[in-house]
Amino acid sequence: MKHLVTIALSILIALGAQAAPDASRQLQTAQLADSAYRIADYQQAASLYEEVLASGFASADLYYNLGNTYYRLDRFGLAILNYERALRLRPGMSDARENLALANSHTVDRIAQLPRLFVVNWYISLITRISPSSWRVLSLLFFLLAFVAVAVLILSGNITLRKSSLAVAIVAAVLFILSLILMLASTRHFNVRAEAIVLEPSVVVKSSPELQSADKLILHEGTKVTIAETLSGWHKITLSDGTTGWCQSSDIAQI
Numbered sequence: 649m650k651h652l653v654t655i656a657l658s659i660l661i662a663l664g665a666q667a668a669p670d671a672s673r674q675l676q677t678a679q680l681a682d683s684a685y686r687i688a689d690y691q692q693a694a695s696l697y698e699e700v701l702a703s704g705f706a707s708a709d710l711y712y713n714l715g716n717t718y719y720r721l722d723r724f725g726l727a728i729l730n731y732e733r734a735l736r737l738r739p740g741m742s743d744a745r746e747n748l749a750l751a752n753s754h755t756v757d758r759i760a761q762l763p764r765l766f767v768v769n770w771y772i773s774l775i776t777r778i779s780p781s782s783w784r785v786l787s788l789l790f791f792l793l794a795f796v797a798v799a800v801l802i803l804s805g806n807i808t809l810r811k812s813s814l815a816v817a818i819v820a821a822v823l824f825i826l827s828l829i830l831m832l833a834s835t836r837h838f839n840v841r842a843e844a845i846v847l848e849p850s851v852v853v854k855s856s857p858e859l860q861s862a863d864k865l866i867l868h869e870g871t872k873v874t875i876a877e878t879l880s881g882w883h884k885i886t887l888s889d890g891t892t893g894w895c896q897s898s899d900i901a902q903i
């Protein structure tokens with residue numbers, strides 16, 4: 649369990665008297681949820697954590713706690729959904745990543761991943777496991793390093809130092825551009841909620857957005873899909889093996 653939720657809510661209370669009443673209620677509800685979890689009243693804990701989320705407050709720790717609660721209730725689809733949401737807010741949250749892997753081990757579907765080049769896997773890992781804010785900090789550091797190196801290059805009269813500064817400036821400039829590109833890609837990844845989790849025990853995927861259309865396959869609770877298109881209560885989804893189809897919007901929840 650993560651108790652930083654209460655710390656974050658305490659900070660929110662300190663932001664101003666106008667926000668204090670609502671924040672105080674959120675804090676009390678989160679504390680009650682923590683207490684319910686500790687005495688193994690997981691149904692009550694889940695209800696209280698959901699109440700805090702419904703009030704408009706969200707944090708990686710809150711989603712993580714809710715994921716743990718649903719895991720205890722054997723509701724693995726909801727556990728996976730909340731671990732994924734925790735990682736969306738804090739990609740480096742190792743506890744959430746470990747528990748996500750554990751929850752995924754309980755799912756039925758084993759869908760193969762389309763083969764990808766090592767470079768592509770490396771790129772995806774960089775934009776999904778490092779937050780946009782971290783890339784922003786790295787970009788700033790590389791920019792400052794390049795700026796200092798250029799200043800030394802211009803002002804120094806030492807030939808050896810000037811050569812070293814030139815090399816550092818070039819490397820720092822390249823790293824700045826790369827980190828800037830990765831920051832933009834990471835920002836897009838975390839802002840575009842294209843991924844979703846199947847929440848129903850089983851979902852029939854159709855060939856078109858109509859109940860009368862042909863069945864393509866059946867997915868089970870906890871499977872992760874990518875939403876490609878939305879149309880009148882239906883989502884066109886893509887699986888990790890490239891298979892596409894349509895399911896009703898109520899069958900899945902966006903991460």
